[in-house]
Amino acid sequence: MLITNGKLITWGETNRILEGWGLLVRGDRIVEMAPSSELEDKYPCEEQLDAKRQYIMPGNICAHTHFYGAYARGMAIPGAAAKDFPEILQKLWWPLDKSLAVEDVYNSTQICLLDAIKHGTTTLIDHHASPNAIEGSLDQIAKAAVEMGVRVSCCYEVTDRDGMELSHRGIGENIRFIKQLKQEPNDLLAASFGIHSSLTVSDETLEACRKAAGDETGFHIHVAEHEVDEYDSLAKSGTRVVDRLEKFGILGTKSIVVHAVHIDAKEVEILARTKTWVTHQPRSNMNNGVGLGNVESFIRAGVSVCVGNDGFSNAMWDEWKTAYLAHKLWNRDPRRMGGYEVVKMAITNNANLANIFFPKAPIGVLKEGAYADLMFVDYHPYTEMTAGNLPWHIIFGFSNRDVTATIAAGKVLMKDRVVLVADEATIAAKGCELSRKTWERYHKRFN
Ligand SMILES: [Zn+2]
Numbered sequence: 001m002l003i004t005n006g007k008l009i010t011w012g013e014t015n016r017i018l019e020g021w022g023l024l025v026r027g028d029r030i031v032e033m034a035p036s037s038e039l040e041d042k043y044p045c046e047e048q049l050d051a052k053r054q055y056i057m058p059g060n061i062c063a064h065t066h067f068y069g070a071y072a073r074g075m076a077i078p079g080a081a082a083k084d085f086p087e088i089l090q091k092l093w094w095p096l097d098k099s100l101a102v103e104d105v106y107n108s109t110q111i112c113l114l115d116a117i118k119h120g121t122t123t124l125i126d127h128h129a130s131p132n133a134i135e136g137s138l139d140q141i142a143k144a145a146v147e148m149g150v151r152v153s154c155c156y157e158v159t160d161r162d163g164m165e166l167s168h169r170g171i172g173e174n175i176r177f178i179k180q181l182k183q184e185p186n187d188l189l190a191a192s193f194g195i196h197s198s199l200t201v202s203d204e205t206l207e208a209c210r211k212a213a214g215d216e217t218g219f220h221i222h223v224a225e226h227e228v229d230e231y232d233s234l235a236k237s238g239t240r241v242v243d244r245l246e247k248f249g250i251l252g253t254k255s256i257v258v259h260a261v262h263i264d265a266k267e268v269e270i271l272a273r274t275k276t277w278v279t280h281q282p283r284s285n286m287n288n289g290v291g292l293g294n295v296e297s298f299i300r301a302g303v304s305v306c307v308g309n310d311g312f313s314n315a316m317w318d319e320w321k322t323a324y325l326a327h328k329l330w331n332r333d334p335r336r337m338g339g340y341e342v343v344k345m346a347i348t349n350n351a352n353l354a355n356i357f358f359p360k361a362p363i364g365v366l367k368e369g370a371y372a373d374l375m376f377v378d379y380h381p382y383t384e385m386t387a388g389n390l391p392w393h394i395i396f397g398f399s400n401r402d403v404t405a406t407i408a409a410g411k412v413l414m415k416d417r418v419v420l421v422a423d424e425a426t427i428a429a430k431g432c433e434l435s436r437k438t439w440e441r442y443h444k445r446f447n
Helices: 036-042 067-072 085-098 102-118 137-148 164-183 203-213 227-237 241-247 265-273 282-288 295-300 316-331 339-357 390-396 424-444
Strands: 002-009 017-026 029-035 048-050 055-058 060-065 121-126 151-154 189-191 193-197 219-223 256-259 277-280 305-307 374-377 403-408 411-415
Touching: 002 036, 017 036, 029 036, 060 256, 060 277, 060 305, 060 316, 060 339, 067 085, 067 102, 067 424, 085 424, 102 121, 102 137, 102 403, 102 411, 102 424, 121 339, 121 403, 137 151, 137 164, 137 189, 164 189, 164 193, 164 203, 193 203, 219 241, 227 241, 241 265, 265 295, 277 295, 277 339, 282 316, 295 305, 295 339, 305 316, 305 339, 316 339, 316 390, 339 390
Parallel strands: 002 048, 002 055, 060 121, 121 151, 151 189, 193 219, 219 256, 256 277, 277 305
Antiparallel strands: 002 017, 017 029, 055 374, 374 403, 403 411
């Protein structure tokens, strides 16, 4: 397929905006990138996709999400409003995830991936929990990802909160899925080993996870989202969370630590030394009222900080905009969190993390040999837009509606704002039908 007549935003080591350029896509890769007219002369018989002078840029990447959270939208939580994050877990997330059935996992993944396609998000790293539908739950996520053509890495959140039997079954689901992917690899799928948080696992469980995971797989775990995680770790082990995770071999170059809002300077040093990834989700942090990780300092200390959405919408520019604004307000300083810091996290680091899971070709960059994961953006700057000021055009100008086409692994998933790989009305109707039953089960847990 020859994509013609575009304005390429390349990202990568040197970001360039190339007007009147095109891309030759073969299979799931970009194989040639040149001025559009040159490519049209060279490949006259190739099937063409006219970008109509829109911007063509790499698909967005989400470094941490929870597809299973889809049914929380609009759900009433009984009783007094949760006063802090531990109560949000107790009143919302834990009874909700216990109410999920296997078909809910599949449908909520479809809902989130449809939203991702509509917003040009082509790679997502999921963290899944469904304690009453553990076995095979990751297959449901994988099935929806492959059907819809989006890159997904997933894992099951191991936790002791529902007893040791379910904890072991969570370990089992991670291992089953990791082994299955080894036997039947798919370039759209990857796995990590999920743990809910230090707060909900004993030393024995951490040890069992470490043993089960082997050396090739990294972990994906929430860390210090609220102070309670740190005080729990101090009470359990006499050390802070990151120290505790290091002791059990949970950190490292393939592991993801989520949030890290309340870690101290020593923990930042450990994350930098072990080259562990940290993901930042400012919309979730604001919604839960937990504070904001000092991610600018983490970056200065050498930690690779990425951007996720923690189950919020898969419109990743909304997360960019929130990061840009939230740190200014939190620090009462408009100089904090500049556009380049946002790009460092959401483009450079997210792409590097995605490549840990999908290592066959570069992701998050337009260049020859890279994965053809792309979006078309119908944006008309009314002031000069250059590679240098692009982050501010995205933050203040780009709108989610501007995404008109999404391509992942060389396959067109959305064209002219029409999603080609799934029927939105059918998926939404199924969501309404299933979520009604899920909400009933959830409310029974309160009575
Ligand atoms: Zn999360």
